[in-house]
Amino acid sequence: MSIRKEIEHDPRHALIEKMDDTRVGMLGVEGSSQHMQPMTHFTDWDTNTLYFITSSDTDLVRAVGLGGRAHYCVVGKDQDFHACLAGTLEQVEDEAKLDELWSPVAGAWFEKGREDPKVTLLRLTLADASVWGSTESALRFGFEIARANMDEDHLPDVGIHKTFRFAA
Numbered sequence: 825m826s827i828r829k830e831i832e833h834d835p836r837h838a839l840i841e842k843m844d845d846t847r848v849g850m851l852g853v854e855g856s857s858q859h860m861q862p863m864t865h866f867t868d869w870d871t872n873t874l875y876f877i878t879s880s881d882t883d884l885v886r887a888v889g890l891g892g893r894a895h896y897c898v899v900g901k902d903q904d905f906h907a908c909l910a911g912t913l914e915q916v917e918d919e920a921k922l923d924e925l926w927s928p929v930a931g932a933w934f935e936k937g938r939e940d941p942k943v944t945l946l947r948l949t950l951a952d953a954s955v956w957g958s959t960e961s962a963l964r965f966g967f968e969i970a971r972a973n974m975d976e977d978h979l980p981d982v983g984i985h986k987t988f989r990f991a992a
Contacts, residue, residue, distance in 0.1 A: 827904050827957035828984045835955050835986040840869055842898070842905045849898035851876060851948075853913060856887035865896065866925045872990040874909070874948040875921065877930045885944055888913050894948055904958050911951040911990075918945055950990045958983035 830838040843865065852860035861884050866875040874896060878884060888894070894913035899906050922945050926938050934940035 831957040853887040854893040872950040876946040879942040906956040909953040
């Protein structure tokens, strides 16, 4: 099934499928006036939660403070899928979750590995998301652009956009 049809049928499921295929997105805290930062996400779809492992001395952790609204944006590896997820981002103390998520890749970022005192776990509790799917066909894209240029009343139909809320 094409990404457009997946999004039209079930945007949450399409988001899950695509986020499981990509490991990195851009995370930013609303109102912090900082640029979004690349982060690896760890998903818990049963609770509509994303986790991130970072260092306590980053600008991102300082911007989070005691918690705030944040956005996390991802692009599918085929660049036919885009999403922006939003919710409450907070620093959490959850050693069991950190142990569950820990890997040699995460350990490479910390001088003392898992025992480094700077290891910090962030939790993004998802409230809503916006997803976009574009046509996978270069021929269809070209046709729609050509038609729009020949007919001033025609807008190109090259994708779909859906917004939805996560259940609390």
